[in-house]
Amino acid sequence: MTPRVLDPGALPLPGAAHGEIDAAAVRLKRRSMAVLRRSLHIRTVDTGSCGACESEIRLLSSPYYDFHRLGLFFTPTPRHADCLLVTGPGCRAMDHALLSAYEAMPAPKVVVAVGACPLGGVFGADRYTRGEITDVVPVDVVVPGCPPSPLALIHGLLLALDRIEERITLQEGEQ
Ligand code: SF4
Numbered sequence: 001m002t003p004r005v006l007d008p009g010a011l012p013l014p015g016a017a018h019g020e021i022d023a024a025a026v027r028l029k030r031r032s033m034a035v036l037r038r039s040l041h042i043r044t045v046d047t048g049s050c051g052a053c054e055s056e057i058r059l060l061s062s063p064y065y066d067f068h069r070l071g072l073f074f075t076p077t078p079r080h081a082d083c084l085l086v087t088g089p090g091c092r093a094m095d096h097a098l099l100s101a102y103e104a105m106p107a108p109k110v111v112v113a114v115g116a117c118p119l120g121g122v123f124g125a126d127r128y129t130r131g132e133i134t135d136v137v138p139v140d141v142v143v144p145g146c147p148p149s150p151l152a153l154i155h156g157l158l159l160a161l162d163r164i165e166e167r168i169t170l171q172e173g174e175q
Pocket of ligand 1: 048049050051052053087088114115116117118122145146147148
């Protein structure tokens with residue numbers, strides 16, 4: 001499936017009012033319950049980021065965004081994850097860890113590339129770095145930015161839930 005690329009121009013400007021963040025977050029909770037009938041569980045893999053994308057992801061758990069009130073969780077085990085958030089330019093030393101995490105996730109699973117790095121937007125390929133992660137895992141959703149804001153991440157997760165819903169519908173059609 002072709003990756004869906006979040007359009008940052010469609011988002012409120014950085015420094016969005018808390019009401020806009022709340023509205024997007026509540027929508028995410030509703031979509032999670034409608035598609036999965038439970039919370040969305042997320043595993044992150046850093047393939048050599050500068051740390052800024054990771055910082056933005058961590059902010060989702062801060063009291064300001066208060067991700068947990070929505071029943072959305074980061075999980076340390078890929079076996080419990082619906083969604084894989086990948087940062088960094090695909091350092092070759094991370095190939096095995098990235099692929100292992102992806103393979104351990106149960107279907108229907110979805111991969112979200114966070115920031116410009118995972119699709120080659122910052123570093124090129126060389127003997128240490130792939131420059132992009134698509135040779136290792138398929139990417140379903142792209143959240144552009146360097147780094148993307150937490151609000152952009154929430155909208156990227158909404159796209160991820162759309163992709164999971166499509167997969168569930170396909171599976172049901174095949175049964
Ligand atoms: S996209 Fe930008 S902020 Fe994110 S890891 Fe790459 S260089 Fe850092």
